Amino acid sequence: MKIIKTLLACALLTTAFVLFCNFWIIGETKDRISMDTRELVGAEIGIVFGTSNKLIGGADNPFFYNRVNTAAQLIKSGKVEKLLLSGSRDSIYYNEAEMMKAALIDLGVSQNRLILDDNGDRTLESLARMRDVYGVESCVVVTQQYHAYRxxxxxxxxxxxxxxxxxxxxxxxxxxxxxxxxxxARTKAVIDILMIYPEKSKN
Known part of the structure; x- marks a missing residue:
């Protein structure tokens, strides 16, 4: 009986922590997410987070194409000068940054306005590399709303x-x-920032 109570208490604490992290992250960031370029302040760089252009079954991935179309809209609006395409590269046959580059060129975006970063295996790594490798201090993020909070x-x-x-x-x-x-993932983000990677934060 004691074991059951302990497990129940752990489950409740875990659930409470997950909810706390989600409310914290969404509450801090929801006012900086826009659907219209006219609502943006703008920056020199827009960062586009990668994902595969295909789903497991082989169909086009709507997450990918919606991000690419939005990124093209962003740069054509004049709110950013360049796009940093950050994604994973598993092999010469799978490179998310190259996938985004090809799709954006097809949409009329000039190649000289695209910066490729194929070492962005995680959201935190993409952002840290944008700061530490490319020296970016302000940006416009392009991704789906549910991911944007994090x-x-x-x-x-x-x-x-x-x-x-x-x-x-x-x-x-x-x-x-x-x-x-x-x-x-939002819960993991809190742990990453506050415990595992505190040296990456300037706070």
Whole structure:
């Protein structure tokens, strides 16, 4: 019986911590997420977070194409001068930054306005590299709204001034696993900033 009570208490504490992290992150960042470029202050650089251009079954990934279309809209609006494309590279056959570059060129974005970073395996790494490698201190983030909260939270704690132009989120019913994973990713973000990577924060 004591073991059951202990497990129940741990479960309740874990749930409370997850909820706390999510409310904290969303509360701190929700006012800096826009759907319209006219609402943005703007910056020299926009950062686009990578994902695969294909789903597991081979169909086009709407997360990818919505981000790319939004990034093209952002640079054509004049709110940023260049786009930093940050994503994972598993091999010569899989490179998210190159995928975004090809798609953006197809949308009429000039290649000389694109910066490729193929070492962005995680959101935190992408933002830290943007600051430490490329010297960026302010940016416009391009990603879906559910992911934007975490991006802006991490940027804040890395000393980067950021706002977001949100790409359209695909139907939640069809992609509920990705949305649910983000609940725990936000919790991980708090742990990363406050415990594992405190040296990356300027606060």
């Amino acid at each position: 991006c802006l939270f991490l940027a804040d704690h890395l000393g980067i001034s950021a706002e977001c132009l949100a790409a359209k989120t695909p139907e939640i019913v069809e992609h509920k696993k990705a949305i649910l994973r983000e609940l725990f």
